Amino acid sequence: MSLDAARLEAVLCDRLCTTVRLHKRDDGVLMLDTPFTFPDGDHFPMYLSESRTGGIVLSDRGHILMHISYEHDIDTLYDGVRASLREQIVLEHGIREDNGVFLVESSPDQLANSIFGFGQALTKIYDLTFLSRDRVVSTFYEDMKSVLFGIVGEEKIEVDYVPLDVPNANNYPVDYRLAGRDGSSVFIYGVPNRDKARLTTITLSHFLLNNLSFESIIVFENQQEIPRLDVARLTNVAGTAVASLEAESDLRRKIDGLAA
Numbered sequence: 001m002s003l004d005a006a007r008l009e010a011v012l013c014d015r016l017c018t019t020v021r022l023h024k025r026d027d028g029v030l031m032l033d034t035p036f037t038f039p040d041g042d043h044f045p046m047y048l049s050e051s052r053t054g055g056i057v058l059s060d061r062g063h064i065l066m067h068i069s070y071e072h073d074i075d076t077l078y079d080g081v082r083a084s085l086r087e088q089i090v091l092e093h094g095i096r097e098d099n100g101v102f103l104v105e106s107s108p109d110q111l112a113n114s115i116f117g118f119g120q121a122l123t124k125i126y127d128l129t130f131l132s133r134d135r136v137v138s139t140f141y142e143d144m145k146s147v148l149f150g151i152v153g154e155e156k157i158e159v160d161y162v163p164l165d166v167p168n169a170n171n172y173p174v175d176y177r178l179a180g181r182d183g184s185s186v187f188i189y190g191v192p193n194r195d196k197a198r199l200t201t202i203t204l205s206h207f208l209l210n211n212l213s214f215e216s217i218i219v220f221e222n223q224q225e226i227p228r229l230d231v232a233r234l235t236n237v238a239g240t241a242v243a244s245l246e247a248e249s250d251l252r253r254k255i256d257g258l259a260a
Helices: 005-019 063-069 074-078 080-092 108-130 133-152 194-209 228-237 248-258
Strands: 021-024 030-033 046-050 056-059 096-098 101-106 158-161 174-179 185-191 214-220 240-242
Touching: 046 108, 056 108, 063 074, 063 108, 074 080, 074 108, 080 108, 080 133, 101 108, 133 174, 133 185, 133 248, 185 194, 185 248, 194 214, 194 228, 214 248, 240 248
Parallel strands: 185 214, 214 240
Antiparallel strands: 021 030, 030 046, 046 056, 056 101, 096 101, 158 174, 174 185
16 A cells, blocks of 8 residues: 555644644733643643744743642752753754743744744753653763763773772772872762762771771762761861862862872
8 A cells, every 4th residue: 555645744734733723812912732741731832922023932931840840849950960951952942041931933934843843842841850860860970980081091990999908898889999199099989969978978987997098089960969067077088079070170180189
């Protein structure tokens, strides 16, 4: 059986016209109904207005973030990995954000493409809410590994190193180990949250208690997000630290000063 392209095109046009509808609200605002939906079945609303240049502006009028706020903390979209991904989505789809409102400008002849592109962008932004805490942490560790390999080379780094010179060594693994200038070790730990800060504090304290010779570098995902008391305890036993992966030049300088 051969497909009738013309007939299929006619059917698609007919069906799409029933799922994408434009109507004027009582307040005079033009609103577009689309097939894009939230998990609860509500549709993504899109609003149309004229731009200063005579084009068309598509806007969600803040509806996406408002809908997300019903079940999630909006602040998580503006911090850490989620913030980076949100900014990437905005750039990739050519949209912009203005005080929580997402917008995109289009010409009349490109409106159809703009509608579907805008819908894809809003869907991706909403889907960031499904990025679990564990997933965020794993992304931080992947980014950290990439940065470290770029600084010193993969062949010089031991991952998940176990220092056998201390009791119960298997209970105290080290994220990354480098050879130090004085023949000792340089231990590097990624710290994305309070729990890892506390675990690293315990680990380093155990090493110090057992007279292990080492230097240590702490790499925070975002030091400001960790309670001050936990940061204070950790820095008391750690050698040095950088506040985030964005401080790559500082991390490089600290590694160069300690590693062989």
